[in-house]
Amino acid sequence: MREFSVPERLGVLGLGVALAAAVWPSVTDATGLGVPCPLRALTGVPCPGCGLTTAAVALVRGDLGSAAAANPVIVGLAVVTVVAIPLLALRTVGALPPPVAWSAPARRRTEWGSGLLALASWLFQLHRLGVG
Template identity: 70%
Template sequence: MREFSVPERIGGFGSLVAVAAAVWPALVDATGVGLPCPLRTVTGVPCPGCGLTTAAVALVRGEFGEAFHANPLIFGLAAFTVAVGPLVALRASGVLRPPRPWSPVGRRRAGWIAGLLAAASWIFQLHRLEPSLPY
């Protein structure tokens, strides 16, 4: 069994998110149970991932503006999801080589990019949701 690359894993996760986003509204309607953000519930401060469930459901429904407004990171996840299918198929058929491990520099760079994306998302969520912070 071959190892999957980080982009392939992210895309695979995105596939699961897409399926969940298609099923989630019916589940919430049937049970009345939602999925609140634990950090926002406890502290009133949104996390960097706040709005991703709403964004995923909106994106599956084709409501792109609402998806962007809820959390723009969903479009990056969707891009990985769309790209991963052909990538895995091409690697499985032998057209493309299996993934190579990332170099330490590449891992460090990816870590910085992920951290910057999380920080940007958090700033976006803080602006969008305007939490009332105790002073």
């Protein structure tokens, strides 16, 4: 079994998020239940992922503005998904070669970039929700 690239993994994650976001409103309408952010419920401080459910549902409904306002990270995940899913399909049928392993410096840059993205998302949520 081959290794999947980071974009391929993110694409599959994005596809799963899109499917869940399409179903989630009917679940909440039927049950009245929601999923609160555990960190925000316990401390009053939002996490970097706060608003992602709202953003994903808005994006699936075609409301890009509301999605970006709730958590702009969802827009990036959607873009990666739109690119990665066809890439994954083409690699699966053999039309494209498998991905090349990343070098240690490339992995380190990606780790730093991911950390900075999480920090930026957290700062955005703190500002959006008026904390601090």
